[in-house]
Amino acid sequence: MRQAPDRVPARGRAARPVPYGAPVPGSTPDATASPEPAGEIPVGGGVRHALPAARSGRGSGPDGPLGPGGDVVEVRRSARRRRTVTAYREQGRTVVLIPAAFSPAEERRWVAQMVAKLQTREERRRKSLGGDEDLMARARALSEAHFDGLAEPADVKWVDNQHRRWGSCTPADRTIRLSSRLRSMPEYVVDYVLVHELVHLLEPGHNDRFWTLVARYPRAERARGFLEGVEQATAGPGADLVD
Structure with missing residues (x-):
């Protein structure tokens, strides 16, 4: 086992070029905030059918799409959410947050769109890393x-x-x-x-x-x-x- 030195110099040499993206963080200001994992998409237009807040699991086939990596999609309805749809990964699930007022058809359409968006973003991230x-x-x-x-x-x-x-x-x-x-x-x-x-x-x-x-x-x-x-x-x- 390599022995740890008693002290480490306070300043290091310049970093060599790195594979993914920008120079080693710390050399440039941090100007961007952390985005939502799959972004947040505004929903246009009104919704006619009011549905109670609920959770529903979605899988493959007629019930809905699978999430990135083949995980189950969980839809969470919120009475407070009116104009945005969000998706992210959570413990092996893809979670999609939608307004409680969405009709079943609107839910299916937006879930499919957000799952595709999340998958595209994760594939891009894997390639960049x-x-x-x-x-x-x-x-x-x-x-x-x-x-x-x-x-x-x-x-x-x-x-x-x-x-x-x-x-x-x-x-x-x-x-x-x-x-x-x-x-x-x-x-x-x-x-x-x-x-x-x-x-x-x-x-x-x-x-x-x-x-x-x-x-x-x-x-x-x-x-x-x-x-x-x-x-x-x-x-x-x-x-x-x-x-």
Whole structure:
């Protein structure tokens, strides 16, 4: 096991080019806010049939489309929602929020449209984040930018079997694993999880030094808040974020 150094330089070398999108976050101002996972589409025109607020499951065949990845679609009606339709992923389901006043025909039409929109966005996100080699290159670039290259992972991979954690690190063999659930999230959130796991190569525990090093990533607080919001909405408080 590689011994962690007593100190890490406060400023690192310039990051080498990275595979997905912009330069390593932190070098440019954060000008954009986090979007809804599948956006929010305004609904035009009035609706004649008022229906009570309810939830309904939708699957394949005549009942409705499957969500991205073949998951079940859950429709949630809201009496407060009048002019917008929203869709997002939640614990293996695709959730579509619609106005309570939608007729069955309007529900089917908007659910199909939002499922297609969500799938297109997630496919675009997967392509932009790339595969394991791209993830490894990103981790090295983040290490150079924030830790002078001292956090040196031996292997970084996407995995599909982490359902309660966003990421994990094994300092003994310097391997890092990121949950594939992160593929649908903003790049700065993926980078935060990478930084969190990279710091474990320098400081195994979650002590004060660990969090001081994590804070070198300028968007750490915002990304952590994003993940905490996702966890509270899906699994409730107390769930593991990253390990």
